[in-house]
Amino acid sequence: MNKVVLITGGARRIGAETASYLHSKGMNIVITYSKSSKDAKMLKKSLNNKRECSCEIYKVEFNSKLDFNKTTRNILKLFGRVDYLINNASKFYPTKINEISDKVWSDTIDTNIKAPLFLSSYFYKELKKRRGAIVNIIDIHVEPPLKDHIIYNVSKAGLLALTRSLAKDLAPHIRVNGVSPGAIMWPESDSSKKKKMDILSKIPMRCSGEPLDIAKAVYFLLIESPYITGQNINVDGGRRLNM
Ligand SMILES: NC(=O)c1ccc[n+]([C@@H]2O[C@H](COP(=O)([O-])OP(=O)(O)OC[C@H]3O[C@@H](n4cnc5c(N)ncnc54)[C@H](OP(=O)(O)O)[C@@H]3O)[C@@H](O)[C@H]2O)c1
Numbered sequence: 001m002n003k004v005v006l007i008t009g010g011a012r013r014i015g016a017e018t019a020s021y022l023h024s025k026g027m028n029i030v031i032t033y034s035k036s037s038k039d040a041k042m043l044k045k046s047l048n049n050k051r052e053c054s055c056e057i058y059k060v061e062f063n064s065k066l067d068f069n070k071t072t073r074n075i076l077k078l079f080g081r082v083d084y085l086i087n088n089a090s091k092f093y094p095t096k097i098n099e100i101s102d103k104v105w106s107d108t109i110d111t112n113i114k115a116p117l118f119l120s121s122y123f124y125k126e127l128k129k130r131r132g133a134i135v136n137i138i139d140i141h142v143e144p145p146l147k148d149h150i151i152y153n154v155s156k157a158g159l160l161a162l163t164r165s166l167a168k169d170l171a172p173h174i175r176v177n178g179v180s181p182g183a184i185m186w187p188e189s190d191s192s193k194k195k196k197m198d199i200l201s202k203i204p205m206r207c208s209g210e211p212l213d214i215a216k217a218v219y220f221l222l223i224e225s226p227y228i229t230g231q232n233i234n235v236d237g238g239r240r241l242n243m
Pocket residue numbers: 008009010011012013014015032033034035036037060061062063087088089090091092111137138139140180181182183184185186187
């Protein structure tokens with residue numbers, strides 16, 4: 001029986017590449033999507049063309065009203081099992097100190113921390129039964145923080161703390177690790193060439209990374225590292241050395 005991996009926000013970009021890579025390694029895939037219904041359906045079709053009945057998609061918006069109990073039960077029914085959880089879905093946008101509000105706080109925190117924690121909790125029994133693993137996709141900007149992104153920084157720092165707490169609390173049954181991308185894919189709203197050149201000039205490897213670099217780190221933590229838990233791997237071309 002193929003192992004099943006659940007990837008949140010997996011319809012596009014890094015999540016979709018991770019889904020395709022893990023699928024190529026023989027896993028069955030469940031991706032959640034919120035707005036990217038077309039991309040999710042295309043990815044499902046493409047993966048199922050490669051291997052029949054190997055990918056399912058599930059629409060979910062992480063917000064304060066979400067019923068996690070129902071969501072996890074429905075996801076579990078898709079393949080009858082979940083072995084691995086990748087918390088990839090994320091909100092990323094600037095919030096200056098005078099722009100703080102309940103709305104932007106909940107928007108980011110509900111997606112970037114609450115969903116990873118609640119999914120880990122609601123899938124705990126299942127992941128324990130499968131001797132599974134969790135990977136949280138964090139960010140090198142947990143330290144030092146990114147200017148004018150106070151809520152995002154707090155959310156990702158919280159996700160790192162969550163990763164370590166879960167690693168302790170869920171051991172020895174479930175391993176929990178983080179992967180922190182550096183500059184892998186530019187935000188779609190960000191078109192400043194100068195800003196990009198500035199970031200690239202500070203990366204020892206002198207280039208941005210590829211989504212596949214993240215996918216491979218995730219695979220390593222899920223499959224090839226049975227004695228690693230509570231760790232966070234920076235996949236950043238050495239950028240943290242110059243921050
Ligand atoms: N891109 C980079 O270079 C970079 C750098 C550092 C860290 N990271 C981290 O790596 C991960 C993937 O990066 P990315 O750039 O591929 O991510 P992204 O495009 O910013 O977001 C991934 C997906 O998250 C989903 N999402 C957002 N809010 C949601 C909500 N409230 N409910 C449900 N789904 C929601 C969206 O799904 P829909 O499109 O279906 O709405 C989106 O496609 C993220 O955790 C990100 O923080 C990326």
